[in-house]
Amino acid sequence: MTDMPMSNPVSGATKGTLMQPDARTRRRNAAEKRFRIYGATAIGIAVLALVVLLFTIFRDGSGAFRQTYLAIPVELNAQVLDPKGNRDPGEMSKVLTLGYGKVLDAAVEATVARENIQIEGLTEAEIKGLISKDASAQVRSRVLADPELVGQTIEVDVLANGRVDGYFKGRVTLASAERDNNTSPQQLMLADELRDRGLMVTRFNWHFLSNPDASDQRPEAAGVGVAILGSLYMMLVVLFLAVPIGVAASIYLEEFAPKNRWTDVIEVNISNLAAVPSIVFGILGLAAFINFAGLPQSAPIVGGLVLTLMTLPTIIISTRAALKAVPPSIRDAALGVGASKMQSVFHHVLPLAMPGILTGTIIGLAQALGETAPLLLIGMVAFVKNFPASPPEGLFDPASALPVQIYNWTQRSDPAFIERASGAIIVLLIFLFCMNLLAIYLRRKFERRW
Amino acid sequence: MYDMNRVENAVSQTDIKIAARGVQVYYGDKHALKDVDVDILDKTVTAFIGPSGCGKSTFLRCINRMNDTIPIARVEGKIALDGEDIYDRRVDPVQLRAKIGMVFQKPNPFPKSIYDNVAYGPRIHGLSRNRAELDEIVEKALRGAALWNEVKDRLQEPGTGLSGGQQQRLCIARAVATAPEVLLMDEPCSALDPIATGQVEELIDQLREQFSVVIVTHSMQQAARVSQKTAFFHLGNLVEYGETDDIFTKPQDSRTEAYISGRIG
Numbered sequence: 001m002t003d004m005p006m007s008n009p010v011s012g013a014t015k016g017t018l019m020q021p022d023a024r025t026r027r028r029n030a031a032e033k034r035f036r037i038y039g040a041t042a043i044g045i046a047v048l049a050l051v052v053l054l055f056t057i058f059r060d061g062s063g064a065f066r067q068t069y070l071a072i073p074v075e076l077n078a079q080v081l082d083p084k085g086n087r088d089p090g091e092m093s094k095v096l097t098l099g100y101g102k103v104l105d106a107a108v109e110a111t112v113a114r115e116n117i118q119i120e121g122l123t124e125a126e127i128k129g130l131i132s133k134d135a136s137a138q139v140r141s142r143v144l145a146d147p148e149l150v151g152q153t154i155e156v157d158v159l160a161n162g163r164v165d166g167y168f169k170g171r172v173t174l175a176s177a178e179r180d181n182n183t184s185p186q187q188l189m190l191a192d193e194l195r196d197r198g199l200m201v202t203r204f205n206w207h208f209l210s211n212p213d214a215s216d217q218r219p220e221a222a223g224v225g226v227a228i229l230g231s232l233y234m235m236l237v238v239l240f241l242a243v244p245i246g247v248a249a250s251i252y253l254e255e256f257a258p259k260n261r262w263t264d265v266i267e268v269n270i271s272n273l274a275a276v277p278s279i280v281f282g283i284l285g286l287a288a289f290i291n292f293a294g295l296p297q298s299a300p301i302v303g304g305l306v307l308t309l310m311t312l313p314t315i316i317i318s319t320r321a322a323l324k325a326v327p328p329s330i331r332d333a334a335l336g337v338g339a340s341k342m343q344s345v346f347h348h349v350l351p352l353a354m355p356g357i358l359t360g361t362i363i364g365l366a367q368a369l370g371e372t373a374p375l376l377l378i379g380m381v382a383f384v385k386n387f388p389a390s391p392p393e394g395l396f397d398p399a400s401a402l403p404v405q406i407y408n409w410t411q412r413s414d415p416a417f418i419e420r421a422s423g424a425i426i427v428l429l430i431f432l433f434c435m436n437l438l439a440i441y442l443r444r445k446f447e448r449r450w
Numbered sequence: 451m452y453d454m455n456r457v458e459n460a461v462s463q464t465d466i467k468i469a470a471r472g473v474q475v476y477y478g479d480k481h482a483l484k485d486v487d488v489d490i491l492d493k494t495v496t497a498f499i500g501p502s503g504c505g506k507s508t509f510l511r512c513i514n515r516m517n518d519t520i521p522i523a524r525v526e527g528k529i530a531l532d533g534e535d536i537y538d539r540r541v542d543p544v545q546l547r548a549k550i551g552m553v554f555q556k557p558n559p560f561p562k563s564i565y566d567n568v569a570y571g572p573r574i575h576g577l578s579r580n581r582a583e584l585d586e587i588v589e590k591a592l593r594g595a596a597l598w599n600e601v602k603d604r605l606q607e608p609g610t611g612l613s614g615g616q617q618q619r620l621c622i623a624r625a626v627a628t629a630p631e632v633l634l635m636d637e638p639c640s641a642l643d644p645i646a647t648g649q650v651e652e653l654i655d656q657l658r659e660q661f662s663v664v665i666v667t668h669s670m671q672q673a674a675r676v677s678q679k680t681a682f683f684h685l686g687n688l689v690e691y692g693e694t695d696d697i698f699t700k701p702q703d704s705r706t707e708a709y710i711s712g713r714i715g
Binding site: 258259327329330331332333334335336337338339340343347348352 | 521547
């Protein structure tokens with residue numbers, strides 16, 4: 001091609017070929033490329049963090065869903081368990097777990113003797129220590145429920161000691177047992193023998209979901225039952241208080257309230273409340289509900305009230321955003337055919353805002369479900385062994401909550417509780433995951449085009 | 451149902467359906483409409499024309515008190531419907547809007563079925579005693595809006611699924627279903643293509659037989675085609691009001707002449 005000199009209409013721009021990008025274009029393309037790399041890296045880091053988090057939690061926590069049991073025949077000695085011999089549950093309840101402990105000790109020793117297991121240096125205490133300290137309570141409650149069992153020999157699956165359980169899950173080794181006051185290599189070898197004979201099995205542990213918390217000495221018996229129930233009760237309180245109050249407040253503020261200085265002040269304060277650290281709500285709950293109103297400590301009603309206060313701003317803000325997103329033309333259309341303000345809101349605006357309201361509400365509830373700090377201040381961190389009654393009375397009974405239970409377990413010295421804590425985290429994550437799924441489902445279901 | 455006798459009496463006494471006297475509208479500090487006097491006749495199409503921001507839509511929204519929904523708007527003066535001041539304290543705007551229907555600039559059907567769109571007004575005003583009566587009202591309204599033949603087989607489908615022109619006619623059907631005495635239309639064709647516009651204009655001409663139609667339009671051709679009376683607004687003033695033919699052929703005011711000849715606006 002001949003290079004013809006041409007007049008350039010745009011001053012400053014130089015004539016060039018399209019086959020090669022000029023310097024400016026190259027710089028812009030490079031900037032765009034860099035930005036894409038930043039973005040992809042950011043997402044990569046986030047995904048990696050999530051994978052690592054989930055991996056460690058599942059690695060540490062999956063053990064909580066498996067538990068080792070020892071199947072042994074127990075002779076329920078009538079002399080020990082029912083000294084008066086009248087099978088009266090009232091009388092029998094005077095025999096404490098100590099008495100059942102003796103019966104169980106005898107049963108374990110008898111089993112070891114019958115199976116003819118010989119291990120050098122195995123002491124009597126190590127044989128007795130094979131089973132959980134909670135086992136006697138297990139057998140006692142079974143006997144009290146059915147007094148006729150006394151005098152018979154029954155087959156029971158008792159919980160194995162936490163160390164023995166840990167041995168089968170790989171947490172405890174023969175080497176670590178050497179240095180451990182609570183177990184010994186001999187005890188673990190005995191456990192191996194019993195497993196080979198099919199008496200000791202590790203299987204899925206439903207009791208982790210149904211048992212209450214257990215003391216420091218018996219991690220193998222600890223479960224999240226009370227915590228799940230406590231969390232559920234609190235969610236009920238939040239659902240029945242925060243949702244109606246929040247949605248009604250947002251509808252009023254967004255659709256009916258006059259726009260003046262007062263509503264501006266209210267609006268700003270709602271936004272501020274959403275940013276208040278949750279522990280402050282805990283102090284408020286302690287002062288207002290427990291010290292002033294005299295509600296009981298550790299009760300789900302107080303937890304629910306505190307979480308309601310905490311969730312309200314979230315629900316109000318998301319509901320107002322959902323209402324704002326409804327096009328004004330729909331309101332005009334309704335008013336234009338002679339609908340009243342209330343009819344236009346309830347017949348047209350609210351159904352259209354529903355997906356947003358539901359999503360916001362569920363996200364608010366999920367946030368409340370995972371909240372820990374305010375609950376610590378109102379005493380929900382207490383050790384609660386008894387299940388609360390069914391609502392409404394149960395709302396005033398002491399209970400725990402899932403996140404607090406996790407916090408509680410991480411404070412304990414026995415490493416078996418780390419496994420429990422991770423297990424509880426898995427339970428909590430599953431609940432949160434289900435709530436988010438529900439939010440997505442409801443959004444899809446109610447979403448309508450306009 | 452609306453009172454046929456009263457309408458007929460009113461017509462027999464006078465053809466004036468709506469009489470506005472000294473109407474002033476303020477949006478906050480802005481004086482949007484200045485001292486407007488106008489008489490709108492029954493069974494007539496009246497067009498409001500004028501450049502953007504001249505107050506024509508504002509005045510239209512005064513007639514069914516839609517300005518009440520704007521917190522900063524303030525209306526002064528009198529607007530009488532059949533001799534009754536609609537800004538009287540005893541008047542409930544909700545009841546008023548059942549008598550004065552409105553069609554908006556952008557088609558805004560409810561995200562409900564075609565049937566429910568039309569049936570909504572009659573339902574909330576209790577115009578039907580049973581389903582059969584409601585069916586009849588819906589069919590009549592859809593026929594009135596020249597939409598029946600296109601949608602009669604898919605009444606349960608969403609109104610938002612129709613084309614733009616059909617949606618606007620659905621909105622007209624929705625307004626007609628409550629048996630209004632006046633129909634206000636705020637640039638009803640500005641979002642429509644020429645064919646849909648033609649259909650709506652034809653419809654407006656038919657609707658005139660039943661009630662008074664007031665239409666705000668940007669298109670002078672449209673005003674000339676559909677209306678019998680035309681009002682020209684400029685900077686919040688009603689500059690000229692008269693027979694459409696007169697306005698377009700021998701305007702009295704220089705501003706009107708400038709506008710219709712395309713020199714302002």
